[in-house]
Amino acid sequence: MARKDASIQRVTYNRGEKVTGALMSLPAIILLIAFLIIPIVYTIFYSLFQYQVVRPDSMEFIGLENYLEVFQTEEFYVALRNTFYFTVLVVPIQCVLALCLALLVRSRRRGVSIFRTMYFAPQVTSMVVIAVLWTVLYNSNANTGLINALLSTFGAGPVNFLGDPDVAMNAIIFMSAWQGAGYQMMIFLAGLQGIPEEQYEAASIDGAGRWAQFRYVTLPGLANTTKYVLMITIIQAMKLFTQPYIMTKGGPQNATRTLVYYIYEEGFQSGNFGFACAIATVFFVLVVIISLIVKKLTRTK
Template identity: 65%
Template sequence: MAKTEQMSGRKRDERIAGYVFSLPAVALLIAFLVVPIIYTVYYSVFQYQVMRPNDITFIGFENYHKLITDSDFWISLKNTFYFTIVVVPVQCALALILAMLVSKKFKGVAIFRTMYFSPQLTSMVVIAVLWTVLYNSNPNTGLINALLVNLGLEPINFLTNERTAMNSIIFMSAWQGAGYQMMIFLAGLQGIPRDQYEAASVDGATPWQQFWFVTIPNLKGTIKYVIMITMIQAMKLFTQPYVMTQGGPRNSTKTMVYYIYTQGFQKGNFGYACSVAAVFFVIVVAMSLILQKITSEE
């Protein structure tokens, strides 16, 4: 009886200790996620100009009605979807290829892992400024166009042409972000038992068959996680258009987060910016649930 009471007391102490240790994380989650969401939804039904903080008028769903008829909103939503649909498979595929390359045991492999991961250690602002210089349309200052001219080709207006601006940002973003996903895939690859590959090899499986029937099934959970976090990060695209193109040319790189920023902090339409943010939050959550349903294991 005494032993039972001692065990129950120990479990109670462990439960209390768990609550105490998780309290700071829960407090931060509420302060920096739950509260901002509540305030965003609250201010979305008000006419609130930042330059006139004392002039707040309740207007109901007028901001949402304006949002439906706002062409800039639909342009930014289209650009965000385009960026996400293209960059997610490209970046994930690149990360998986890099992970498979550096998962091999050879001399100097740690150097290659560091090289591929190093863009993650640099601020996105710095990366964006660097690639802006690389993309410069003037061959005298733009390194990529200088190379094209030396090869006898015409220079390309990477960031000043609406047909190439977003694709240029996609290429840069996939290069910058692949290192992080590479490390996640690398951890998954190292967890696959080697005897599975040996058994497949004995059965006469080609390297491609081993990849498709051994590697991919063992990485299902990892692939699902990587696709999910990459999609969420892609939907939040802001720094690259802000630094490299300012949403141009002709709004071809204006994304949802950039549009929220311009409405709330440049034009001062804080109430309308909150309504856009609220709708955007619902869209991201819905896409996450749909993606989770599609990629769920049977």
């Protein structure tokens, strides 16, 4: 069908179209080249150089040495592990939370939009606002930290949420899942609306209970939505920077230093541009590989 249309168009529009098409896409293409393609090329280019920001004149080609150094640096593996730890935990927690919230507010009852807004509220602020707020809420002193105050009424705590290397990343995960779930909830809600009501009716005539309906109607009906949600949540999680920057500065004892944070530190704070670009290239390749794996895994299902 599309093929046929195309051939008709070629007859009707041909000449002017070629020029107009190129001209119309030109501004975007120029911006694309200037601020995306060139930086990509330069990330790889700089990564092959010994390049200190303070001494731009003494740039020296060193081949793959930066990469060898990256893979021999303990700190890189710590950042890699932190990034994976965050991703592996936050993605399922946030997605399951989002799905539960979507199921809670899928009904068309009067006032449901108030509840939707409540669950979406952390999204309407911003990650910076939320991170600052939770830094205060997570305060290790039960007299000033709301969460420790709550724990103390149950006779627990106080927990040094952001100061204990074993706890800090978990604290960031909990907060991030809470902040982010509303977004995925909206996507799941749209997915739920796409499931025909008849399927539920048919299932309930067949005697399917609540759980069976969820298992055999809702979940399969949400397959495509889930794939998409997983994909964006994973990529989002791998880019973690704002929360550790505001809440822990990558600490305590590097427990929350992620790959992007490590790139920022090496590149912008220590000025090791070449080295930082090598980490950035590795980071980029990792994101591509992981998104391809996720795509493949979800396709076969």
